[in-house]
Amino acid sequence: MRYLSAKRLCFLYFGLYERSFRPLATMSRSCLPIISAHPSRALVDEKIKVCVENLPPGLPVTLHSLHHSEDKDYWEAFGHYISDHRGAVSVADDLSFGGTYKGKEEMGLLWSMRPVPGSREALRLRKMNVCSPFLVNISVHSGHVTEGFMERTPLAATLIERWYMAPGVKRINVQQRGVRGTLFLPPGPGPYPGLLDMWGGGGGLIEYRSALLASRGYVSLALEYIKPDELQSAELAFNYFETAFNIIKEHPRVISDRVGLFGLSLGSIVSFLLAAESIVVKPSCCVCVSGSHVSTHLNSLKGFGNIISAQKDLIRLDENNHQVWREMSSEILRNSTNTIDVGKIECPVLLVNGYDDQNWAVEEYAKDILQQMKNAGNEHLLTLVQYPEAGHLIEPPYTPHFRFSRFSKNAIVVWGGATKPHSDAQEDSWRKILAFLQQHLYSNQTPRARM
Secondary structure, eight states: OOOOOHHHHHHHHOGGGTTTTGGGTTSOGGGSOEEEEESSEEETTSOOEEEEESOOTTOEEEEEEEEEOTTSOEEEEEEEEEOOTTSOEETTTSOBOSBSSOBSOTTHHHHTOEEOTTOOSSOOOOOOOTTSOEEEEEEEEESOOOSOGGGSOOSEEEEEEEESSOTTOEEEEEEETTEEEEEEEOSSSOOEEEEEEEOOTTOSOOOHHHHHHHHTTOEEEEEEOSOTTOGGGOOOOHHHHHHHHHHHHTSTTEEEEEEEEEEETHHHHHHHHHHHHOSSOOOSOEEEESOOOBOOOTTOSHHHHHHHHHTGGGOEEOTTSOEEOHHHHHHHHHHOSOBOOGGGOOSOEEEEEETTBSSSOHHHHHHHHHHHHHHHTOGGGEEEEEETTOOSOOOSTTOOOOSEEEEETTEEEEOBOOHHHHHHHHHHHHHHHHHHHIIIIISOOOOOOOO
16 A cells, blocks of 8 residues: 655645744744654554654643544544653653543543534544545644634644555455455465454444454455444345355455454344354354344344334433433343344354443343353353443544444434543453454464453
């Protein structure tokens, strides 16, 4: 992949900053504040170090990040700092005294991003074109500023590029044997382990996690199986997912007996269903995020949409008229006589849940999954990772937290979670996910007990 220079992207993408240094033009170059970010070009799960130098000692300053999304919305984060005796600020080492994050937070300028004041309601920041970088302009301002950043002239600014696709990763459109999706291949001849990557009930083709997994050494198929905003359209037969799994398994650059499943929300239900009931799919391991084991009936996903429709009167509206599904999902579990028999699962499973999840009662489902597996004698295959203050949308690290967002044209759904602990959970769980995949798809070790 050929990268554009950061300087060129800066002028193309953030023209509003091109006047940034005019007020300082008459000063000696050695006195100008300098801001740096290392590395300036990195994968989205990698940390960066942001530093400012050449400031007067003891100067209150604000570090600000700004992103212009593919949906044409602006997102920002900021922290308040005081330069040290050398006239320097290090985001990794110094305390933020206020802003969108506080304390010593190396990546606070990314994970605490939020829409700028006056933006549209209930936004969610997601990268749709993984072939281009996630661009963030980082600037330093004099004083402890809380608003109006785009009307201010910064002391200094720099641009960083955050990528989901590492150089050499290939993106291939998949339209074969009735399966729709995108395949991502790591650079080099391989062979590599494979993953079938499935998102949740919001539908559409979501590629960024698969692109990042390929950047970490896994052939990953981002699978499309629901139309956007149309949970009821999930009529695909069970063999649709079996075919998708086999497309990965049969790929010449995939180790055929090292293929796993990775699902979030509804995708985790599909993962449990395949691992427990399919006679075709024999996954090497499963990663299930915000998961449950509601039965969807073996011949179709229509069952899940029907379950939701039958219980929609139990959806609660909060004080902002946003939908809370947690109580509804608890009732589904209590009344269900047909959960997926997870006792049949024969591969290691990593179950990652946030227990402030307001969309789904994942804590109750996890307890039932654990009990079923205990009863079947396969409890040793389950690794359960729990985060008390995290919400439903546990994504790759440094992704901004969304307590609620628009789920469909007519619904804003509450996902839950508090920003700081949810962000910590995303960073910690991604490390655990990569370690789990490394253990079960790259090594020959036997399954281990729960953490």
